[in-house]
Amino acid sequence: MDISVVIPLLNEEESLPELSEWIDRVMRDNNFSYEVIFVDDGSTDSSWNVIQELRAKNDSIKGIKFQRNYGKSAALNEAFRASQGDVVITMDADLQDSPDEIPELRRMIVEDKYDLVSGWKKVRYDNTLTKNIPSKFFNAVTSKVSKIKLHDFNCGLKSYNKKVVKSIEVYGEMHRYIPVIAKWAGFRKIGEKVVEHRKRKYGVTKFGWDRFINGFLDLMSITFVGKFSKNLCTFLVYGE
Numbered sequence: 174m175d176i177s178v179v180i181p182l183l184n185e186e187e188s189l190p191e192l193s194e195w196i197d198r199v200m201r202d203n204n205f206s207y208e209v210i211f212v213d214d215g216s217t218d219s220s221w222n223v224i225q226e227l228r229a230k231n232d233s234i235k236g237i238k239f240q241r242n243y244g245k246s247a248a249l250n251e252a253f254r255a256s257q258g259d260v261v262i263t264m265d266a267d268l269q270d271s272p273d274e275i276p277e278l279r280r281m282i283v284e285d286k287y288d289l290v291s292g293w294k295k296v297r298y299d300n301t302l303t304k305n306i307p308s309k310f311f312n313a314v315t316s317k318v319s320k321i322k323l324h325d326f327n328c329g330l331k332s333y334n335k336k337v338v339k340s341i342e343v344y345g346e347m348h349r350y351i352p353v354i355a356k357w358a359g360f361r362k363i364g365e366k367v368v369e370h371r372k373r374k375y376g377v378t379k380f381g382w383d384r385f386i387n388g389f390l391d392l393m394s395i396t397f398v399g400k401f402s403k404n405l406c407t408f409l410v411y412g413e
């Protein structure tokens with residue numbers, strides 16, 4: 174299978190039919206064999222029914238359902254375990270990411286041999302005060318701490334060589350730092366592609382201010398774990 178498209182979602186019933194139709198169109202135009210894995214992260218609207226209806230019409234569409242809301246990281250993690258494609262592409266469910274980016278994101282993995290390619294929403298259509306300014310600060314700090322040159326760590330649209338998703342574990346609020354986790358796991362060829370960002374068409378954002386506090390705590394723990402594991406390796410080498 175060429176591509177697994179992984180889509181975590183919480184209460185996105187209105188977007189799902191349009192999104193899956195658009196993905197299917199792109200896949201057909203490019204002759205890609207694919208699966209879409211929708212992970213329903215505890216929706217209380219009819220998202221799960223919609224996924225089942227979509228699957229009845231197209232068996233490339235698959236669904237995982239959580240009994241409650243475990244968070245975007247857990248949703249990505251489960252889909253990574255289940256995915257079968259050679260390239261795995263993650264995107265948000267709310268139509269803010271464009272499926273038209275899929276062919277180039279895949280090409281950069283297959284031909285340019287990137288381990289991970291992160292989208293960069295260079296022009297954003299979010300509320301400037303609550304999203305853009307804090308996010309610039311976050312990206313600058315994360316880039317400095319991790320020494321990874323990305324502008325938009327938290328972009329939902331990313332592509333991966335399947336080796337990466339099968340080697341990493343994403344939990345807590347760590348989905349914001351997947352490039353850092355991948356680097357610590359030994360995947361150093363990390364690239365970036367400017368991607369189109371669109372206005373949210375239906376529904377509302379699921380992340381508030383608390384994302385910054387949780388996000389920072391996770392960055393600290395991930396840095397600590399990374400440093401510690403490096404020291405541990407050094408110790409083991411000297412210990413022999």
Ligand code: UDP
Nearest residue numbers: 181182183214244245265266267378379380
């Ligand atoms: N999401 C999720 N679980 C959560 C919160 C969000 O699966 O607990 C999904 C959400 O449905 C969307 C994606 O993660 O598909 C990004 O969320 P959102 O669009 O609300 O974030 P924003 O674009 O506002 O940063």
Ligand code: MG
Nearest residue numbers: 265267269373
């Ligand atoms: Mg969104």
